[in-house]
Amino acid sequence: MLTAYDFISASIAQAAGVDIILVGDSAANTVLGYATTREVSVEEMLVLTRAARRGAPDLVVVGDLPFGSYESDDARALANAAAFVDAGADIIKLEGAGPMLERVRAIHEAGIPVMGHVGLLPQGAQSSSDLRARGRSAVEGIGIVEDAVALEQAGAAMIVVEAVPAPVADAIRACVGVPVIGIGAGSRVDGQVLVYPDMLGLTPGSVPRFVRKYADLRSGWEGAVRAYAADVRSRAFPSGAEEYGMMDAEREDFERRLAQYQAATQSS
Numbered sequence: 643m644l645t646a647y648d649f650i651s652a653s654i655a656q657a658a659g660v661d662i663i664l665v666g667d668s669a670a671n672t673v674l675g676y677a678t679t680r681e682v683s684v685e686e687m688l689v690l691t692r693a694a695r696r697g698a699p700d701l702v703v704v705g706d707l708p709f710g711s712y713e714s715d716d717a718r719a720l721a722n723a724a725a726f727v728d729a730g731a732d733i734i735k736l737e738g739a740g741p742m743l744e745r746v747r748a749i750h751e752a753g754i755p756v757m758g759h760v761g762l763l764p765q766g767a768q769s770s771s772d773l774r775a776r777g778r779s780a781v782e783g784i785g786i787v788e789d790a791v792a793l794e795q796a797g798a799a800m801i802v803v804e805a806v807p808a809p810v811a812d813a814i815r816a817c818v819g820v821p822v823i824g825i826g827a828g829s830r831v832d833g834q835v836l837v838y839p840d841m842l843g844l845t846p847g848s849v850p851r852f853v854r855k856y857a858d859l860r861s862g863w864e865g866a867v868r869a870y871a872a873d874v875r876s877r878a879f880p881s882g883a884e885e886y887g888m889m890d891a892e893r894e895d896f897e898r899r900l901a902q903y904q905a906a907t908q909s910s
Contacts, residue, residue, distance in 0.1 A: 643704075643823055643835035647673050647690045651838055652697030662823075664704045664735070664835055665691045667765065672839045679764050680709040684722055688729045695730025704757055705731030709765040712736050716748035723749045723756075733799065737763045739789035743796040750797025758793035760786050760814070761827065762805035773850075775826070777806040783813075790814040790822075802835065803827040805852065826852030 643662040646652040647669040655663055669690055670682035684707075691705045705726035712719035723734045734749060735757040736742060746756050761776045777783040787810065790801050800821045803811045808828025815822045815831050824831035836853060839845045843858035873879035888896065 643833055644841075645669075645672075645835070645837045646694045646697065648693045649697035652694040652701075652703075655838075656698040656701050660701065661833070662702045662704060662835075663694055663698050665694045665706060665731070666735075666837065667706045667708045668837045670708075672837060672845065678767065680768075682708045684708060684711045684725065688725060691726060691729040691731055702732050703730055704733045704735050705729065707734060707736045712745050713742070716745060719745040720748055720752055723752070723754050727754055733757050735759060735802065737765050739792050743792055746793060746796040746798055750799075755799040756797060757800040757802060757823075758790070758796075758798035759802040759804065760789045760793065760806075761803045761810075764804075775805040775807070777810040783807065783810040786810055787813045787817055791817050794818045794820050803831065805850070826850060 643664055644655050644660045645666045645668055646655050646663045647665060652663055665687065667679040667682050667687065669687070670676040670679040673690070674682060674686060676682060687706065687708050691703065695703055707719070707722055707726070711722045719736070726734055733755040736745060736749075737759040739758070739760060746758060749756050762773065764773065767773050777786045783806070786803075786806060790803070791814075793801055798820060800823060801814065801818060802823045802825065803814055804824075805826040808830065811822065811824055811827035811831050821832040823833045823835050825835045837845075840849045840853045841856050843855045844860045844863070846860065849855075870879065
C-alpha cells in the first residue's frame with residue numbers, strides 16, 4: 643500500500659504494481675501545506691480521492707476520514723463515509739478504538755468496508771512531540787493489541803498498525819484474522835504502507851525512522867526547475883526546434899496583413 647493524492651501519483655502506483663492506494667490525510671502536510679493533519683477538510687480530501695480514483699481505476703482505494711469528520715456521532719461518520727464512497731473509495735479508514743468502535747460498527751453495518759488504525763494516531767497529535775512510537779511498554783503494547791482485536795470484532799476489514807515495536811505488531815497479526823498493514827511496525831505483518839513523498843525523497847527535512855528513501859527526487863526536481871528558469875531568463879528556451887513554423891508563402895502573407903493592420907491602427 644502506498645499513499646497517493648492525485649491523478650499522476652495514483653497512475654504511477656498502478657503502473658508500478660502497488661496493490662492498494664491510501665488517499666491519506668497526510669496530504670494535509672505533503673500536498674496542502676498545513677502544519678498538522680488535523681486541519682484538512684472533508685471537501686479537500688474528497689477532491690484528492692476523486693483524482694486518485696481516476697488515476698488508478700483498477701486498484702483498491704482507501705479514503706481517510708479526516709479529523710473531526712466522524713468522532714462526534716454515527717450519523718456524521720456515516721454521511722462522510724458515504725461521501726468518500728461516492729468519490730471513488732472502496733474502503734474507509736479511521737483512527738482509534740474505544741469510542742470509535744461504535745463508528746466502525748455503524749459504517750460496517752451500512753455495508754461500507756472499514757480500515758482501522760492503531761498504535762500512533764497522527765490525528766491525535768497536537769505537536770511534533772506527540773508523533774512518537776507507541777507500545778514500547780508492556781501495558782501500552784497489550785492495550786494496542788486489545789484495540790486491534792476490538793476493531794476486528796466491530797467489523798474492521800483491515801487494520802493499519804503505526805510506529806509500534808515489531809513484537810506488538812506480530813501479536814496483533816496473530817490475534818486478528820484480517821490483514822494487518824504496518825508502517826513502522828516490523829516486517830512480519832501482511833503488508834506495508836509509506837507516504838510517497840517520503841519514500842521518493844521529496845519531503846524536506848527529517849522523516850520518521852521507519853521511512854526508507856527509494857529515490858532523491860527533491861534535488862533533481864529543484865535542479866530541473868533552476869535550469870528551466872535560467873534558460874528562460876537567458877532566452878535559451880525555447881529553441882528553434884521548440885517553436886512552431888509557417889510556410890514561406892503564409893509567412894509572407896501574414897507579414898503583409900500585419901503591415902496593413904499596423905498602418906490602419908496608426909492612422910486611426
